[in-house]
Amino acid sequence: MSAKPSLRRRLAVSTAVAVLIGLGVLLTDDPSRREPPGAPSPVPLAERVQRGAYLATVGNCAGCHTAPGGAPYAGGLPLATPFGSAVAGNLTPDRDHGLGAWTADDFWRALHHGRGRDGRRLLPVFPYENFTHVRREDSDALFAYLQSLPPVAQPNAPQALRFPYNTALALAVWQTLHFRPGTPPPASDAPEARGAYLVNGLGHCAACHAPRNALGAQRAGLGGGDMPGQGWHAPSLHPVQGLGVTAADTVALLRDGQHRWGTAAGPMAEVVQRSTQHWRAEDLQAVASYLAQLPAEPLRDAPAGEGSARLLALGAKLYEKHCADCHGAQGEGAVDGSGRMAYPPLAGNPSLLQPTARNLARVIQEGGFAPSTAAHPRPYGMPPHRFTDTELAALLTHLRRSWGHQASTVDEVEVLRWR
Numbered sequence: 001m002s003a004k005p006s007l008r009r010r011l012a013v014s015t016a017v018a019v020l021i022g023l024g025v026l027l028t029d030d031p032s033r034r035e036p037p038g039a040p041s042p043v044p045l046a047e048r049v050q051r052g053a054y055l056a057t058v059g060n061c062a063g064c065h066t067a068p069g070g071a072p073y074a075g076g077l078p079l080a081t082p083f084g085s086a087v088a089g090n091l092t093p094d095r096d097h098g099l100g101a102w103t104a105d106d107f108w109r110a111l112h113h114g115r116g117r118d119g120r121r122l123l124p125v126f127p128y129e130n131f132t133h134v135r136r137e138d139s140d141a142l143f144a145y146l147q148s149l150p151p152v153a154q155p156n157a158p159q160a161l162r163f164p165y166n167t168a169l170a171l172a173v174w175q176t177l178h179f180r181p182g183t184p185p186p187a188s189d190a191p192e193a194r195g196a197y198l199v200n201g202l203g204h205c206a207a208c209h210a211p212r213n214a215l216g217a218q219r220a221g222l223g224g225g226d227m228p229g230q231g232w233h234a235p236s237l238h239p240v241q242g243l244g245v246t247a248a249d250t251v252a253l254l255r256d257g258q259h260r261w262g263t264a265a266g267p268m269a270e271v272v273q274r275s276t277q278h279w280r281a282e283d284l285q286a287v288a289s290y291l292a293q294l295p296a297e298p299l300r301d302a303p304a305g306e307g308s309a310r311l312l313a314l315g316a317k318l319y320e321k322h323c324a325d326c327h328g329a330q331g332e333g334a335v336d337g338s339g340r341m342a343y344p345p346l347a348g349n350p351s352l353l354q355p356t357a358r359n360l361a362r363v364i365q366e367g368g369f370a371p372s373t374a375a376h377p378r379p380y381g382m383p384p385h386r387f388t389d390t391e392l393a394a395l396l397t398h399l400r401r402s403w404g405h406q407a408s409t410v411d412e413v414e415v416l417r418w419r
């Protein structure tokens with residue numbers, strides 16, 4: 001007998017041992033524990049609580065951490081993801097079910113390192129890919145605010161992700177591949193720096209507006225992304241040449257839920273409703289100036305697709321019959337008696353010209369309301385419509401090719417793919 005098999009066996013055994021040690025390290029190593037404890041905050045508690053209340057609105061923490069009709073911040077809202085459903089837990093200072101036993105260091109580890117109090121890796125549905133860029137003093141203020149809430153003894157439902165996404169190993173691999181704790185920028189009052197801090201950090205705009213890879217991790221930038229599992233596209237936040245959207249328009253959209261060309265719809269209407277309409281004027285201005293200086297993208301004109309003449313003729317007829325009463329024969333929209341926008345104009349409306357017509361299809365089918373804001377407390381609603389695939393493709397093509405629009409046409413196959 002040669003020594004070869006035993007050598008091979010020894011090699012196999014040592015490889016297996018190395019893999020097991022590697023897995024063990026991957027599963028148990030927690031660099032966040034090696035960070036020295038934070039210094040006690042020099043900011044008086046009352047001031048921290050007040051700052052934290054505002055920051056919680058900026059981060060829209062209640063949006064995910066409150067069940068419909070439930071106590072604020074007590075958790076329980078299931079969030080749909082392509083990997084199953086995730087639940088955002090109880091953030092009130094209840095000792096058994098909330099953050100009652102947490103320290104400011106535990107809280108920082110959650111926001112900055114994506115780790116639970118017990119070192120558990122947290123699901124990235126919690127947008128710590130963005131919150132990791134939040135400064136420690138803001139984390140401390142958020143924590144002080146949450147600890148000032150009345151405790152609510154509401155137990156957390158278990159996470160319901162599908163196998164294998166529900167395993168500690170899957171999260172360990174995900175975090176190792178896709179997540180690095182950020183380096184929060186130093187505090188600055190310069191508008192663009194403040195805007196970048198809010199957009200990329202607490203405002204977590206990238207959570208929807210960044211492209212994502214197949215495992216749901218955010219790619220860099222704000223170039224637009226499909227919202228996983230929700231059928232909405234959050235468009236690029238770069239300025240588009242030729243659309244003429246100004247920083248003042250962006251401020252109006254975030255504050256009032258509408259600007260001179262259109263309204264915030266779907267998930268963005270919720271963001272405005274719960275969060276951005278309450279932001280300070282200088283913070284909205286900072287965000288708008290930061291977005292305005294991102295590299296501009298060209299408006300991509302597309303040639304008319306095959307069969308579009310047939311779709312255009314049908315689309316024009318459907319528009320006349322179902323839409324023109326509100327949006328105007330020439331897509332000019334309409335104002336109400338007090339001069340406020342009642343029905344948004346569709347001619348020149350940037351949301352009609354996006355690279356994908358997916359959101360348009362949803363708005364037309366589902367209808368909806370612009371958010372209710374101080375400037376528009378009772379916005380008019382858009383009724384839902386039922387159209388066949390051909391009719392919907394025809395209407396979308398009409399909207400994207402009329403009034404000087406040159407966006408891509410839409411056919412039945414594409415509509416079918418979205419359904």
Ligand code: HEC
Nearest residue numbers: 059060061064086087088089110116117122123125126127
């Ligand atoms: C897009 C939805 C979403 C938003 C917005 C959000 N969270 Fe969460 N959060 C979650 C989910 C989901 C979890 C559960 C993650 C897990 O258990 O792995 C979570 C977990 C947490 C945890 C860990 C709790 C624990 O028991 O381990 C903390 C702390 C937390 N969030 C704080 C915040 C704060 C503060 C904000 C606002 C600045 C915020 N979250 C905004 C979805 C969200």
Ligand code: HEC
Nearest residue numbers: 262263265322323326342343344351368369370380381382
């Ligand atoms: C009863 C009046 C009414 C009718 C009819 C109507 N709409 Fe609307 N539409 C509205 C209102 C009000 C809004 C703003 C609320 C919103 O964004 O959900 C709106 C919003 C929209 C938007 C989103 C604009 C933006 O800026 O995001 C599109 C696109 C649209 N309508 C297309 C249509 C089409 C196509 C039809 C016909 C199939 C139609 N609407 C029929 C009232 C109407």
Ligand code: HEC
Nearest residue numbers: 203204205208232233234235263264265267268271350351
């Ligand atoms: C929960 C997902 C989500 C988050 C978070 C979010 N957005 Fe959006 N946003 C959308 C979607 C979806 C749309 C497209 C619907 C529409 O046009 O209203 C949109 C549209 C917009 C538009 C209009 C773009 C256009 O070309 O018409 C602006 C501006 C915008 N968002 C800014 C922001 C900013 C700034 C933040 C962070 C403070 C943010 N969004 C956070 C989902 C989101």
